[in-house]
Amino acid sequence: MKKASPYLLAAILAVLPLLGLSSYWMHILILVVMWSVIGMAWNLLGGYCGQVSFGHAAFFGVGAYTSGILYNKLHISAWWGIPLSIVATAVFALVIGFICLRLRGPFFALGTLAMGVILRVSAENLTGITEGDLGIMLQERTWVEKTWYFYIILLLAMLAFIAIKMIVESKLGYYFVAIREDQDAAESLGINTTFYKTVALTLSAVITGLAGAFYTNYMGYIDPKIVFALHDISVVTIMVVMVGGVATYWGPFVGAIIMVFLAEMIRSIPKLGAAHHTFFGILLIVIIIYLPNGIVGDLPKLKRLFGVRRSA
Amino acid sequence: MTSAQLEVLLQTLISGLLLGGLYALIGIGMTLIMGVMKIINLAHGELMMVGMYVAYVLFSSFHIDPYLSILIAAPLLFILGVLLQKYLVNPVLKVDAIIPENQVILTVGIGMVLSNIATMIFSSDYKTTPVEYATKAWYLSDYWKASPIELSLSMPWSVSFVFALLITLGLWFFLTKTDMGKSIRATAQDKDAALMMGVNVERMRVFTFGLGSAIVGAAGCLFIPIYYLYPDLGGQFTLIAFVITILGGLGSTIGAIVGGLILGIFESLTSTYIGMGWAPVGRFAIFVAALIFIPGGIVSVLKRRRLSR
Numbered sequence: 209m210k211k212a213s214p215y216l217l218a219a220i221l222a223v224l225p226l227l228g229l230s231s232y233w234m235h236i237l238i239l240v241v242m243w244s245v246i247g248m249a250w251n252l253l254g255g256y257c258g259q260v261s262f263g264h265a266a267f268f269g270v271g272a273y274t275s276g277i278l279y280n281k282l283h284i285s286a287w288w289g290i291p292l293s294i295v296a297t298a299v300f301a302l303v304i305g306f307i308c309l310r311l312r313g314p315f316f317a318l319g320t321l322a323m324g325v326i327l328r329v330s331a332e333n334l335t336g337i338t339e340g341d342l343g344i345m346l347q348e349r350t351w352v353e354k355t356w357y358f359y360i361i362l363l364l365a366m367l368a369f370i371a372i373k374m375i376v377e378s379k380l381g382y383y384f385v386a387i388r389e390d391q392d393a394a395e396s397l398g399i400n401t402t403f404y405k406t407v408a409l410t411l412s413a414v415i416t417g418l419a420g421a422f423y424t425n426y427m428g429y430i431d432p433k434i435v436f437a438l439h440d441i442s443v444v445t446i447m448v449v450m451v452g453g454v455a456t457y458w459g460p461f462v463g464a465i466i467m468v469f470l471a472e473m474i475r476s477i478p479k480l481g482a483a484h485h486t487f488f489g490i491l492l493i494v495i496i497i498y499l500p501n502g503i504v505g506d507l508p509k510l511k512r513l514f515g516v517r518r519s520a
Numbered sequence: 521m522t523s524a525q526l527e528v529l530l531q532t533l534i535s536g537l538l539l540g541g542l543y544a545l546i547g548i549g550m551t552l553i554m555g556v557m558k559i560i561n562l563a564h565g566e567l568m569m570v571g572m573y574v575a576y577v578l579f580s581s582f583h584i585d586p587y588l589s590i591l592i593a594a595p596l597l598f599i600l601g602v603l604l605q606k607y608l609v610n611p612v613l614k615v616d617a618i619i620p621e622n623q624v625i626l627t628v629g630i631g632m633v634l635s636n637i638a639t640m641i642f643s644s645d646y647k648t649t650p651v652e653y654a655t656k657a658w659y660l661s662d663y664w665k666a667s668p669i670e671l672s673l674s675m676p677w678s679v680s681f682v683f684a685l686l687i688t689l690g691l692w693f694f695l696t697k698t699d700m701g702k703s704i705r706a707t708a709q710d711k712d713a714a715l716m717m718g719v720n721v722e723r724m725r726v727f728t729f730g731l732g733s734a735i736v737g738a739a740g741c742l743f744i745p746i747y748y749l750y751p752d753l754g755g756q757f758t759l760i761a762f763v764i765t766i767l768g769g770l771g772s773t774i775g776a777i778v779g780g781l782i783l784g785i786f787e788s789l790t791s792t793y794i795g796m797g798w799a800p801v802g803r804f805a806i807f808v809a810a811l812i813f814i815p816g817g818i819v820s821v822l823k824r825r826r827l828s829r
Contacts, residue, residue: 260621314560314624318762326804333797454618489632496626500617
């Protein structure tokens, strides 16, 4: 049962569009699945390998702009961005890793944060390539209906889930956890920590980049302030994982559901719409103090809190 | 080089130096907290933003000069910092979690709340304090008639620079000459040894967080006569403070001063010769270069020089 549950969930999700949901609900579903992909990617690097990145918007943006630039400059379908973004984000991840992985712990976090800002400012200023603040708009959309977009991101999510599960359960995954627990001890046991951290960063970046390339195709418009956003992409990515559960398979999905619904709910309350960062910030503070491993990670703690017995 | 080019270069260097002095003050606040607490305060720029709004409110409702409002903003920020450290940062330091960087993420949350509250109270419009000396400047040709080149020195910039210098000097005096300052430095060097020497480490941490916040609040008051103010300005200054800290060397006050000056001058050069929009990239180019070539920061270079002599 436990082994089959991810496939069961995927099957349920795959049936959902057949129920004839409204376009708004399909949009929410797509966002939930997209954020779980980004969350899973971040979780691989942050949760398992212990390298907290504040700059995942950098990879998201690179993926998004790969699609956008292919469409805008080479006049080919933006869908080519999905395979090609793998190459583009991997290159960026290697460069960023070369610079930032010299730093440890919180300094790595800030290094990646700076990288995200560098890429945003570059995208704003390199108007010849990225159109700058004007952004890139896809003139023709592949589908008007959202159903196929949903299946594509669901497929990406399934692939990402399987890949991450395989990685985490392989030797590579144990290396990652060893690095997270004690980098010096891992090094003294003969693990090439720099190499494996770079591997974790690149894998995480590539999956995030795929989500970015999908975003361009789905939304049809990108500009530097949207795809390289610090608060709306990088920090929300962290929150998806922190709220859901650090270093768990299900955490990013739970976190994505909560974050997307929370964002939509706050937006629908007229006077509080502008305050969504306050709510996110307070939620983040509360989670860190009371459930530092997230809802899935601290499930036993939650169960104890509500008096649910294990046998029940 | 023609005299016109020389003029531009010198003017750029002057404004870079003045900017660098203010940057140094922001960097010192962060480096102090980092040294003692071993955490990065990512709400640093947001605290500065709060200080700037305090100065703005004092100016627009009571017509108090921004420079005088330091006397109110700094103690207020001190209290805010103490409260944040006591009720939010300290509990998190004790929590056991998978990711050790929880405190850093916590400060991001604090920063988000602060800037969002500022947006709700003051709206996201750009604000300024139109002081009457805002555009005053001293010109070189006024003092030296035969001068081949023309240079100017903006009055509010220079006054802010002098204030920043005075605060830095005062801080240096506090850290090196007073008992409290020595206890803070002891805590930064070795927490356990300090504890055994009878230093109340817990209190020093709370006090340092307050002090760092007060310094950056004062920096905010110095910035507001020459800068504009909007709720999201904090993030940018957090990054500046961080770059200065890396450039100078972690936890080093001297490093922060030198790093701030270098960053100010470099940023000024990029915006003059490459373009205004590229200044942030120049900032991070310095950051990346520092990481690759002098990972220990300027302070490590200074130390090596001293040892080899």
